[in-house]
Amino acid sequence: MILIMTFAFFAGLVYHTVNLAIHAAEWVAVPSNTHLPAHDRLEYAGKILDRNGVVLAQSVECKRYYNTDEDVRKACVHIVGDNTVNIATAVQTVYRSKLTNFRFTGSFLFGLGLPECLKKIDDVTITGNDFTLTIDSRLQKVALQAMGNYKGAMFFYNYKTGEILCMVSTPAYDPQNVPEDIETNEAYAGAYLNRALSASYPPGSTFKLVTANAALESIPDITKSTYICPGVETVGESTVSCYQHFPHGLLDMKEALAKSCNIYFGKLALALGRDTMTSYAEKMGFNQHFEFDGIRTADSEYDVSQANDNQLAWSGVGQYTVLETPVNMAMVSGAIANGGTPVKPYFLDSINGFSQNTPTLCSQMLSKPSADSLREMMEYTANSYLALDHQFRICAKTGTAEISDDGSVAHAWLTGFLVDEKCPLAFSVVLERVESGSTEAILAANHVLEAIAQYYA
Numbered sequence: 174m175i176l177i178m179t180f181a182f183f184a185g186l187v188y189h190t191v192n193l194a195i196h197a198a199e200w201v202a203v204p205s206n207t208h209l210p211a212h213d214r215l216e217y218a219g220k221i222l223d224r225n226g227v228v229l230a231q232s233v234e235c236k237r238y239y240n241t242d243e244d245v246r247k248a249c250v251h252i253v254g255d256n257t258v259n260i261a262t263a264v265q266t267v268y269r270s271k272l273t274n275f276r277f278t279g280s281f282l283f284g285l286g287l288p289e290c291l292k293k294i295d296d297v298t299i300t301g302n303d304f305t306l307t308i309d310s311r312l313q314k315v316a317l318q319a320m321g322n323y324k325g326a327m328f329f330y331n332y333k334t335g336e337i338l339c340m341v342s343t344p345a346y347d348p349q350n351v352p353e354d355i356e357t358n359e360a361y362a363g364a365y366l367n368r369a370l371s372a373s374y375p376p377g378s379t380f381k382l383v384t385a386n387a388a389l390e391s392i393p394d395i396t397k398s399t400y401i402c403p404g405v406e407t408v409g410e411s412t413v414s415c416y417q418h419f420p421h422g423l424l425d426m427k428e429a430l431a432k433s434c435n436i437y438f439g440k441l442a443l444a445l446g447r448d449t450m451t452s453y454a455e456k457m458g459f460n461q462h463f464e465f466d467g468i469r470t471a472d473s474e475y476d477v478s479q480a481n482d483n484q485l486a487w488s489g490v491g492q493y494t495v496l497e498t499p500v501n502m503a504m505v506s507g508a509i510a511n512g513g514t515p516v517k518p519y520f521l522d523s524i525n526g527f528s529q530n531t532p533t534l535c536s537q538m539l540s541k542p543s544a545d546s547l548r549e550m551m552e553y554t555a556n557s558y559l560a561l562d563h564q565f566r567i568c569a570k571t572g573t574a575e576i577s578d579d580g581s582v583a584h585a586w587l588t589g590f591l592v593d594e595k596c597p598l599a600f601s602v603v604l605e606r607v608e609s610g611s612t613e614a615i616l617a618a619n620h621v622l623e624a625i626a627q628y629y630a
């Protein structure tokens with residue numbers, strides 16, 4: 174009997190020890206455990222590295238340090254996070270538990286020389302899990318600087334593999350020295366939001382890609398029909414006008430996209446009708462969200478159920494109530510580049526060297542023939558009308574989503590992709606409240622394209 178009880182005692186001891194080893198990290202990291210405030214747990218979190226092994230965050234002697242370059246810290250704050258959990262979509266928020274997961278090392282057997290913050294956890298020496306991301310901190314820094322004082326987002330991803338190389342949101346801030354007035358200073362309004370994933374904007378003329386696709390799929394020989402743009406025309410209950418009422422003259426679809434004729438695409442939307450427009454918008458990601466790396470993006474929105482004919486026409490050029498996230502816009506370009514079906518974007522490459530993602534196809538957004546037609550039109554647009562960096566074969570479309578009645582202030586959009594074996598990147602750029610239209614978005618994109626050419630071409 175004594176023998177049995179002794180055995181049971183030791184068996185129980187082993188069970189509890191193993192159980193502790195397996196579950197300790199979960200117990201410590203659950204949000205309801207108030208003994209360890211958020212920043213404490215980061216004291217023993219693993220490293221966060223960029224695609225080239227550059228350290229973006231690490232814990233040394235029980236303190237969390239971010240990259241040594243202030244601009245890199247700011248540029249990556251929405252991906253890495255800070256010591257709080259204010260940035261809901263950041264790695265240090267979403268993966269806090271995994272980052273701080275215990276990895277036992279031999280030294281806990283001796284308990285010698287342990288840093289103070291580790292001693293409090295039952296004499297167990299622990300180290301967190303190391304995360305490697307797909308982003309390139311060099312591109313992050315260039316993108317942040319290119320955005321200047323504008324609020325907005327830049328998003329560049331590999332449309333063949335899904336790897337996000339660059340995702341910057343502004344306003345940004347330094348996670349190592351969080352500004353004391355971050356909650357009150359207007360300049361930091363919305364600073365905790367990763368606008369690339371969590372903000373939706375009126376897409377302006379970039380939405381013409383959606384309308385063009387709906388027409389390519391629904392109206393036979395639409396590319397051959399022509400229209401003479403008078404600059405302003407009554408469509409439905411009111412007028413639709415082109416930029417500064419400038420008459421574009423004779424246009425086919427390719428020229429209408431390149432010159433960004435509102436009336437051409439407004440009339441197309443009206444001809445296609447509410448149901449067809451909604452159906453093709455939803456195929457391209459509207460009225461839904463995306464999920465990747467444990468993160469849910471904001472919805473892009475297209476709702477013309479209450480629109481009159483004139484409003485339906487304006488919806489076809491990305492005005493009315495249409496809203497789109499930068500990540501969705503980049504995925505539309507990525508789909509066009511990839512023959513109609515986008516690859517799901519991601520930024521989590523590996524944990525402790527173990528790969529976390531493989532290329533995954535999303536739902537098809539458009540047919541291969543339509544994708545090929547749009548690619549040709551976007552390349553013509555980029556070559557003929559956009560002062561984009563020409564080290565690459567590039568396809569693109571701008572957008573200027575007017576947000577003031579007189580049209581003087583607008584969100585500037587640019588989306589597109591590179592036709593390049595080494596750099597198969599799709600992108601979107603949004604700069605808020607710009608006074609010079611899409612030019613600023615092109616200038617900002619050019620800085621990043623130059624850096625991409627330097628590092629990857």
Ligand SMILES: [Zn+2]
Nearest residue numbers: 402415421434
């Ligand atoms: Zn026009």
